[in-house]
């Protein structure tokens with residue numbers, strides 16, 4: 376599991392460590408890791424041109440000490456001080472001793488443009504809001520320039536805790552982060568500014584009683600969650616997933632949701648709705664019922680909503696069932712808050728899977744607000760509905776019912792998944808994992824993980840259809856369980 380901690384938690388861990396470590400040791404560890412990463416990026420340190428963008432805090436101090444290390448190895452290192460009177464004194468002295476210099480006012484932008492390496496030490500976890508005015512032209516010069524941009528701890532201007540990028544921010548090729556991942560390094564839009572993230576261990580202890588803000592499953596975590604049939608299993612013991620989806624207008628959504636469900640570990644898929652003919656033509660193994668969800672026969676979980684149009688009665692019947700339910704697409708609009716909350720109160724899990732537009736409609740805000748503040752949006756929805764929520768998109772997030780605790784962020788996936796119907800495949804897959812006995816958060820995050828991998832396998836740099844994604848789920852599953 377990869378975990379990311381809030382600034383408050385990182386600060387608390389730092390205080391604890393600083394009380395035990397010798398004065399300045401943490402910054403030296405950070406600077407050593409940063410300098411090593413810069414040397415890797417440069418390939419040849421000797422003779423390279425390095426520019427440090429230095430703010431007024433310890434983030435700038437890290438940059439200065441790392442710059443001193445590079446200067447000792449023969450790099451030409453120059454520092455641009457954004458707040459000349461307040462730059463880290465020890466770091467600046469070290470840089471000067473090593474032969475580095477400060478860029479005179481006026482020449483900074485040209486210097487940044489011509490550098491082989493630009494180190495962004497403007498601001499770290501102490502940052503508030505986007506870049507300040509005086510730093511914006513430097514960030515732009517770094518972007519225009521030919522050099523590689525390495526951000527110290529996090530790209531300056533992004534929000535470490537939320538992944539928001541409300542103002543101007545530095546676009547890094549590499550971010551070297553210290554002690555713990557910060558949520559902003561894993562969640563878009565900030566994640567995009569970070570480039571490749573390298574972790575430097577400075578001895579912080581973030582485990583134990585400290586709850587991560589965000590966590591990302593890795594292959595081994597997903598492998599532990601996925602159901603494996605035992606020798607004694609039969610199709611009913613493996614779980615039956617019911618899919619109530621599709622309409623005369625959108626039969627394809629039913630076909631795709633069933634396609635996802637068939638590959639998700641349940642022993643059987645029961646389909647209810649007006650698209651039975653289309654479903655059977657494509658997936659003859661489906662158990663198709665002519666009756667509504669309440670009389671369709673036993674299932675261990677339901678998927679409701681993809682392509683469902685305005686069929687509120689079906690959604691209502693499914694929500695009344697005392698088995699886990701995954702609500703997607705039209706179902707989200709048709710499911711009342713009270714009906715969903717009542718399920719939580721009965722102790723029956725619900726997983727809602729909106730994309731940003733659907734989440735915005737449920738929250739009564741603009742889509743852009745959800746996309747720019749994904750973590751807050753997913754927590755808010757999970758709180759309002761008392762249900763687990765999986766917010767789809769460029770970084771899919773899964774919050775547990777109520778919205779508290781660690782939010783899961785999905786590390787797999789590809790923008791090629793933004794294709795019509797791929798969400799229907801995800802809902803079927805997630806429902807199947809619910810039927811197989813996973814909790815709502817585990818089912819959602821394992822489904823997103825497999826779906827993202829399947830999308831990557833299917834795409835390999837070319838457009839894909841939702842059916843292609845469904846067809847590659849078994850390969851994704853195998854790759855996860857084989858490690």
Ligand SMILES: NC(=O)C1=CN([C@@H]2O[C@H](COP(=O)(O)OP(=O)(O)OC[C@H]3O[C@@H](n4cnc5c(N)ncnc54)[C@H](O)[C@@H]3O)[C@@H](O)[C@H]2O)[C@@H](O)CC1
Pocket residue numbers: 389393401402405430431432433434435437497498499500501502503504505506507510527528529532553577
């Ligand atoms: N505390 C520790 O033990 C360690 C801290 N380290 C470094 O220290 C950093 C945190 O240092 P600080 O707490 O001094 O904070 P920062 O260096 O992140 O920033 C604080 C300074 O930046 C200014 N500032 C705030 N928002 C700004 C904005 N949007 N644009 C421009 N300037 C802005 C503030 O006025 C303040 O002077 C970490 O990110 C990390 O790089 C590392 O050296 C590892 C050890």
Ligand SMILES: Nc1ncnc2c1ncn2[C@@H]1O[C@H](COP(=O)(O)OP(=O)(O)O)[C@@H](O)[C@H]1O
Pocket residue numbers: 704730766767768769770771788789790791792793794795796797798799800801826
């Ligand atoms: N930019 C993106 N990067 C990665 N994945 C994306 C991106 N945009 C969408 N996706 C994924 O593609 C799928 C699309 O689902 P959805 O929006 O419900 O489409 P549909 O309703 O057409 O099936 C989701 O799994 C979502 O997470």
Ligand SMILES: [K+]
Pocket residue numbers: 434495496497498499526527528529530531
């Ligand atoms: K920075």
